[in-house]
Structures are given as structure tokens and as C-alpha cells.
Amino acid sequence: MNRTEELLAEELEKLKDGGNLRSLPQSLHEGRHILSHGRKMLNLSSNDYLGIAAEGRLWKEFLKEGYHENGLPTSSSSRLLTGNFPEYNELEQKLARLCGKQSALVLSSGYHANTGILPALCTHKSLILADKLVHASIIDGIRLSGAQYIRYRHNDYGQLECLLEDSHDRHDRIFIATESIFSMDGDEADLERLVSLKRRYPNVMLYVDEAHAFGVRGMNGAGCSEERGISGDIDILVGTFGKAAASVGAYVACSSIIREYLINRMRTLIFTTALPPLIIKWTSFIIDRLPSMKTEREQLAAISGAANRLLENKGFHTPSTSHIIPVITGDSASAILKAQKLQEAGFYVLPVRPPTVPAGSSRIRLSLCAGTPWEDIERLIKSI
Numbered sequence: 001m002n003r004t005e006e007l008l009a010e011e012l013e014k015l016k017d018g019g020n021l022r023s024l025p026q027s028l029h030e031g032r033h034i035l036s037h038g039r040k041m042l043n044l045s046s047n048d049y050l051g052i053a054a055e056g057r058l059w060k061e062f063l064k065e066g067y068h069e070n071g072l073p074t075s076s077s078s079r080l081l082t083g084n085f086p087e088y089n090e091l092e093q094k095l096a097r098l099c100g101k102q103s104a105l106v107l108s109s110g111y112h113a114n115t116g117i118l119p120a121l122c123t124h125k126s127l128i129l130a131d132k133l134v135h136a137s138i139i140d141g142i143r144l145s146g147a148q149y150i151r152y153r154h155n156d157y158g159q160l161e162c163l164l165e166d167s168h169d170r171h172d173r174i175f176i177a178t179e180s181i182f183s184m185d186g187d188e189a190d191l192e193r194l195v196s197l198k199r200r201y202p203n204v205m206l207y208v209d210e211a212h213a214f215g216v217r218g219m220n221g222a223g224c225s226e227e228r229g230i231s232g233d234i235d236i237l238v239g240t241f242g243k244a245a246a247s248v249g250a251y252v253a254c255s256s257i258i259r260e261y262l263i264n265r266m267r268t269l270i271f272t273t274a275l276p277p278l279i280i281k282w283t284s285f286i287i288d289r290l291p292s293m294k295t296e297r298e299q300l301a302a303i304s305g306a307a308n309r310l311l312e313n314k315g316f317h318t319p320s321t322s323h324i325i326p327v328i329t330g331d332s333a334s335a336i337l338k339a340q341k342l343q344e345a346g347f348y349v350l351p352v353r354p355p356t357v358p359a360g361s362s363r364i365r366l367s368l369c370a371g372t373p374w375e376d377i378e379r380l381i382k383s384i
């Protein structure tokens with residue numbers, strides 16, 4: 001080991017002592033189950049919220065019906081060079097229609113979206129007001145933007161209102177950034193309230209990340225913005241394909257001007273190889289079917305509501321109003337222990353620890369999927 005490696009090893013040792021050392025879990029998949037250490041466990045840690053990946057039926061249909069034909073597994077270039085296959089335009093038109101926006105732009109991942117959009121749209125005179133609990137990718141985007149920023153207390157719109165009042169005339173533009181369903185707490189932003197706040201000032205824009213709501217909420221699966229009927233008032237509407245849509249990639253739905261500006265200024269679009277046409281075709285195939293997956297959405301809402309109530313009855317307070325359900329244990333060691341116990345009982349749940357969540361709020365995070373049998377969820381909650 002050289003000097004640097006010795007220092008890194010010391011740091012790793014400290015992480016280990018605090019119960020915060022991470023490693024890559026090996027996982028073999030079998031439908032809704034994970035096989036690991038000779039155990040078969042119900043997978044409660046995946047983001048396959050509609051059960052599309054676990055079920056595999058649509059993928060078989062995609063292959064059988066030949067939708068994949070001529071869909072290359074590489075695009076060999078950025079979209080600004082030769083990577084902009086016709087499949088992209090088709091998918092973007094579908095997304096714009098689905099989201100009720102003028103236009104949409106497909107990006108390589110939610111991480112690319114969130115680290116690229118704010119840096120493109122902000123100047124050093126801009127201000128970003130972000131919910132305290134926004135995803136790490138948004139935080140990284142804020143840092144890269146070079147703009148000033150303040151993180152307001154989680155869902156505290158009184159504080160946000162004061163911040164806007166204080167600062168609206170001191171910045172060229174202000175972005176309010178939030179998730180619609182929050183990744184770690186499973187609670188929701190009050191999008192109507194945010195829209196009414198941002199409407200007070202002409203230089204304020206609203207940025208909403210629907211990663212956990214896309215496919216899951218709204219009549220057609222477009223997300224919470226569709227559910228509340230306010231897509232038109234959200235300036236920057238981001239969603240991802242790696243979760244309920246069982247694919248990979250992301251989109252931003254916005255005005256044509258913003259789309260054109262991003263094409264010219266967004267580094268995580270310009271300087272990366274475009275997703276392969278094969279993936280774009282698969283995403284497009286899923287997007288066509290999202291509106292008809294109402295049964296899955298309703299079933300997921302029903303088991304999620306029932307699971308949240310059952311946990312409350314057992315004395316666990318969860319902030320969740322969705323299919324993402326944290327069971328907060330406090331310190332990292334107790335989260336690890338609880339996850340281990342539940343794995344032994346046949347449930348694949350994982351501990352979530354700092355820095356993903358604030359210190360002292362380590363938890364196990366249940367993420368439910370349509371088609372997860374209710375009896376299993378009931379048994380799981382009994383074992384908690």
C-alpha cells in the first residue's frame with residue numbers, strides 16, 4: 001500500500017466501525033425473488049413498481065413481436081453527432097403528449113438529467129431553493145450549477161414562501177426543486193401549493209422530479225403532476241425509466257424553448273453517448289402500454305395504503321403516503337440487524353444509512369410493487 005491507499009484504508013475502517021461500510025450485494029433474480037446465500041427472498045428493495053421486470057411478460061412480447069428488429073444495442077455517438085435515431089423523436093413526441101407538455105427531451109439517466117439541467121439553465125446570479133430531502137443527483141446538479149442555493153426544511157412551504165419573498169428581486173431566475181414522491185420517506189410534495197407560490201413571481205420556475213411517481217400515479221401513469229392536473233404549471237418535469245418503466249433513461253418534459261436551450265447547453269446530453277436505439281424502442285413500447293396499466297396502479301395503491309395502516313397500528317410512525325415505506329430504526333447498527341433478521345425470514349430488505357439519510361434516521365426501506373402478494377406483506381409486517 002502506498003501512503004494514499006493507507007489513508008483510504010483507515011477511512012474504510014472507520015466506516016466499518018460505524019456500521020456504514022458499503023459493498024455490492026450479489027443478487028440472482030428469479031421473478032419477484034432474490035436468491036442469495038442459499039435463501040430465496042421476496043424482493044422488497046427493487047424499483048420495479050409495476051412489476052414489469054419481475055413478470056417478464058412484456059419483454060417476451062417485445063421480442064416475439066419483433067419490435068426490437070433493427071434496434072441496435074449501441075448508438076455509437078452522442079445525439080448531437082450521429083446518435084439521434086428516429087426512435088428518439090418518436091419517443092419524445094409520445095412523452096410530450098403523455099405529460100401534457102409542449103416537448104420532451106430524452107436523457108441517458110435520471111442522474112444525467114438532474115446533474116445537467118440546472119447547470120445548463122442557471123447563471124451565477126440565479127438561486128435554487130431545494131427541498132432538504134431531494135435526491136443526491138439534484139444536489140450534485142445544484143453544486144455543478146455554480147448558482148446560490150438554499151435547502152428549505154422538508155415540505156416547509158412557509159419557509160419557502162419567506163425565502164421567495166426575501167430574494168425574488170435579487171436574482172435573475174429562481175428554481176424551486178422538489179421530488180413529487182420522495183425517495184427515502186415515501187411522502188409527497190404539495191404540488192398545488194408549489195405552483196401557487198411560483199406563480200407569484202415571473203422569474204420563478206418549478207422543477208419536479210417524478211422518478212418514483214412516473215408509471216405509478218395519474219390516470220395514464222404520467223405521475224403526480226397528471227394526478228393533480230397541474231403538469232402545465234411545472235416548468236421542468238423530470239421522470240426516469242429505470243423504475244416503474246422497467247427500462248433505463250430519463251426525460252425532461254418542458255417548453256420547446258427550454259428543450260432547445262438544453263440541447264445547446266446541457267453538458268450531460270452533449271458529451272455522452274446516446275442510449276442505444278434498442279433501449280429507446282423498449283422504453284417506447286412500455287410508454288405505449290402505461291396508460292392501460294390502471295389495474296396495476298390501483299393494486300399497488302391498495303397494498304401500499306394497507307401496509308402503511310398496518311405499520312401505524314403496530315406503533316411505527318411512517319411519513320409515507322405511497323408505495324415507498326421507511327421503517328425507521330435510528331442508528332445504523334439497528335437497521336443492519338433488522339434487515340438481517342428480515343432476510344432470514346425470507347424478505348429481501350436492505351438497510352439505508354447515512355449519508356443517504358440523515359444521521360440517526362437509519363432505516364429499512366420497503367418498496368412495494370404491483371403484484372406483491374398481500375399475504376407476504378402482512379407476514380413481513382408481523383415479523384417487523
Ligand SMILES: *Cc1c(COP(=O)(O)O)cnc(C)c1O
Pocket residue numbers: 108109110111112114135137179183209211212240241242249250
Ligand atoms: C432513482 C432516482 C434518480 C436517478 O435516476 P437514474 O435513472 O437511476 O439515474 C433521480 N432522482 C430520483 C428522485 C431518483 O429516485
